[in-house]
Amino acid sequence: MRNDDYEATLSDLRRAIRSRSTVIGMLSAALLLALSALYHVIGTERTIVSPPNLTGPFSVKGDKYSNAYLEQMGGYVAWLILDVAPSSLDWKKNALLGFVAPDLVGKLKQRQEIEAARLKRLNASTYFLPRQLVPDEEHQRVRIIGLLRTQINGQDTPPVPKTYEATFASNGGRLHLTGFEEVKDHGKSSLAGADAVGHIDDGER
DSSP states (O other), X not given: OHHHHHHHHHHHHHHHHHHHHHHHHHHHHHHHHHHHHHHHHHHOSEEEEOOTTOSSOEEEETTEEXXXXXXXXXXXXXXXXXXXXXXXXXXHHHHHHTTBOGGGHHHHHHHHHHHHHHHHHHTEEEEEEEEEEEEETXXXXXXXXXXXXXXXXXXXOOOEEEEEEEEEEEETTEEEEEEEEEEETTEEOSOOGGGTTOOOOTTOO
């Protein structure tokens, strides 16, 4: 009787071992499949990304972001920098800092705070209407052409044609703003890099 019990127990153990072996084998196969898929994804040169406030995905090849991506990011950065009012300065400044190259964050933050204080003192707002975006995928930059309108103490000033150039660089798999400057007469003004945030002179009334 005892031998029969031992045999039954041994058979149960063998069945349990076979069942567990089958489960372990299936899990190992699934793990290998997942690792293989991950390897192919990581090894692919072309990646799909979705930057802020975009309606669809755009591609990145190596460290070169597509023209469509540059257009959207250039327009977004221009909106953060050029469409500002006393009530929106602080949160737009913080949003912009999230896209700035790390070595420019401190300088830009200081400059933006100075500009914010000036706009609040003048009770001024600026609004930019983009008319054209001209991307340059090779150099990772985009020109933004449009009209800049200024309002001081509730009084509108005539809109002024403006052209700005935003430059970007890939760092750690992410696109960072490295410069935003006004382009005048096919040249570049002093609005370079982290200094590209001032657009109203105290004398403008």
